[in-house]
Amino acid sequence: MAQFDTVIRNGTLATASDVFAADLGITGGKIVAIGASLAAGKTEIDARGKLVLPGGVDGHCHFDQPTSDGTVMADDFYTGSRSAAWGGTTTVIPFAIQFKGQSLRDAVADYHRRANGKSFIDYAFHLIVSDPTEQLIGQDLPALIRDGYTSFKIYMTYDDMKLNDRQVLDLLTVARRDGAMAMIHAENADFISWLTDKLLAEGHTEPRYHAASRPMAVEREATHRAITMAELADVPILIVHVSGREAVEQIHWAQGRGMKIYAETCPQYMVLTEHDLHAPGFEGAKCICSPPPRDKANQAAIWDGLASGVFQIVSSDHAPFRYADPKGKMVRGDKTPFNWVPNGIPGVETRLPILFSEGVKKGRISLQRFVELSATNPAKMYGLYPRKGTLAIGADADIVVYDPERKVKITNSLLHHNVDYTPYEGLEVTGWPETVLSRGEVLVDRGHFMASEGRGQFLPCDLPDMAKPKAAA
Numbered sequence: 001m002a003q004f005d006t007v008i009r010n011g012t013l014a015t016a017s018d019v020f021a022a023d024l025g026i027t028g029g030k031i032v033a034i035g036a037s038l039a040a041g042k043t044e045i046d047a048r049g050k051l052v053l054p055g056g057v058d059g060h061c062h063f064d065q066p067t068s069d070g071t072v073m074a075d076d077f078y079t080g081s082r083s084a085a086w087g088g089t090t091t092v093i094p095f096a097i098q099f100k101g102q103s104l105r106d107a108v109a110d111y112h113r114r115a116n117g118k119s120f121i122d123y124a125f126h127l128i129v130s131d132p133t134e135q136l137i138g139q140d141l142p143a144l145i146r147d148g149y150t151s152f153k154i155y156m157t158y159d160d161m162k163l164n165d166r167q168v169l170d171l172l173t174v175a176r177r178d179g180a181m182a183m184i185h186a187e188n189a190d191f192i193s194w195l196t197d198k199l200l201a202e203g204h205t206e207p208r209y210h211a212a213s214r215p216m217a218v219e220r221e222a223t224h225r226a227i228t229m230a231e232l233a234d235v236p237i238l239i240v241h242v243s244g245r246e247a248v249e250q251i252h253w254a255q256g257r258g259m260k261i262y263a264e265t266c267p268q269y270m271v272l273t274e275h276d277l278h279a280p281g282f283e284g285a286k287c288i289c290s291p292p293p294r295d296k297a298n299q300a301a302i303w304d305g306l307a308s309g310v311f312q313i314v315s316s317d318h319a320p321f322r323y324a325d326p327k328g329k330m331v332r333g334d335k336t337p338f339n340w341v342p343n344g345i346p347g348v349e350t351r352l353p354i355l356f357s358e359g360v361k362k363g364r365i366s367l368q369r370f371v372e373l374s375a376t377n378p379a380k381m382y383g384l385y386p387r388k389g390t391l392a393i394g395a396d397a398d399i400v401v402y403d404p405e406r407k408v409k410i411t412n413s414l415l416h417h418n419v420d421y422t423p424y425e426g427l428e429v430t431g432w433p434e435t436v437l438s439r440g441e442v443l444v445d446r447g448h449f450m451a452s453e454g455r456g457q458f459l460p461c462d463l464p465d466m467a468k469p470k471a472a473a
Contacts, residue, residue, distance in 0.1 A: 011047025055090025055398030060315030119456030148460020207284030244298030319344020
């Protein structure tokens with residue numbers, strides 16, 4: 001009689017700390033055994049010559065997020081989670097956004113309605129706070145944190161969402177008191193507005209001028225200011241989607257002083273450059289994101305930070321706007337000024353393959369560091385560990401059998417999102433997910449999708465250890 005529901009045999013298991021050969025036994029959706037020559041399973045998966053990895057945790061992606069400018073995200077929880085699963089990601093954490101004048105509770109309820117019954121994989125929510133009223137700070141946000149929404153994002157840019165320094169400090173005080181993780185988009189809104197006005201007045205409207213409106217100094221200043229506010233409030237923060245050397249230097253400086261300043265980066269800052277915004281015609285709009293991609297030297301700085309430990313997380317920042325669409329990048333046609341092009345690029349499916357190929361296969365980071373950046377640390381940062389993000393007894397059986405030698409040329413026709421392009425078109429990677437399991441259920445197997453719509457579960461998050469203030473550590 002079979003002892004396990006599923007056994008994955010003959011693979012090389014990798015966690016954030018170890019790489020070793022073993023079989024892995026699954027029962028009831030959980031990992032229940034790791035060892036040599038396990039007893040039979042009702043289902044057997046032969047992982048000979050393959051890596052067995054924890055399912056990816058994408059801690060920063062945007063699905064079906066409402067907007068205020070008439071644009072529409074192409075991926076909802078159905079297509080977004082499907083694309084994530086094909087790419088080896090088994091948990092996603094998108095954002096419930098509060099608009100000014102809206103209660104935070106209503107924003108969360110709306111986002112649950114958007115997600116219910118659609119996701120193929122498990123998911124949690126971050127909050128986006130854009131209207132920090134006394135009611136929100138004193139009651140609504142603390143109550144939501146207790147209910148399992150233990151991370152929230154603060155914007156220092158974008159007119160609809162930016163907060164002033166006093167508002168940021170008020171929110172950081174809530175994070176410190178209640179043990180939540182505060183995520184900060186660090187770019188100086190006034191600097192960007194001033195530069196944008198000057199560029200437009202000179203007739204510079206093409207996509208390439210997006211980078212000119214957001215130079216590294218804009219990110220550097222805001223990063224330093226965010227760090228200073230975290231120091232005043234005595235609270236850990238996470239600086240999201242860091243793009244280059246100058247912001248990295250600020251974060252490294254703060255970490256060297258013993259401050260709990262965490263950092264996230266994304267594949268676009270590893271393989272794209274400002275030159276991609278110079279594509280002919282309007283094509284450069286495909287790579288408009290904020291902060292923008294920098295240059296080759298800044299790519300090197302990002303890789304140095306990934307190898308040295310400056311960064312804790314690699315996320316996709318998947319922001320799926322279609323290119324040839326009046327509700328997407330061409331919101332004002334193919335002459336849309338850069339400041340009207342919706343910010344963001346798709347990447348939830350390509351995150352793991354790019355990080356593995358450019359990082360592990362090129363010797364820039366170890367396999368253990370790959371697992372740490374893509375799965376373990378996001379789970380820890382947002383209160384999902386050890387249920388998610390690791391291969392351990394008792395953890396959810398979220399597992400990727402990964403072919404480390406398969407060569408794939410990324411094309412949009414290969415991907416499963418609902419976007420009409422990928423910024424990584426033509427990029428060749430080595431390494432690709434072969435079989436993907438979520439809570440022991442096979443979602444993807446050798447080119448076949450086997451999951452049921454709506455099987456993904458909402459995950460209330462615990463208070464993350466990484467967000468505990470020094471006084472409570």
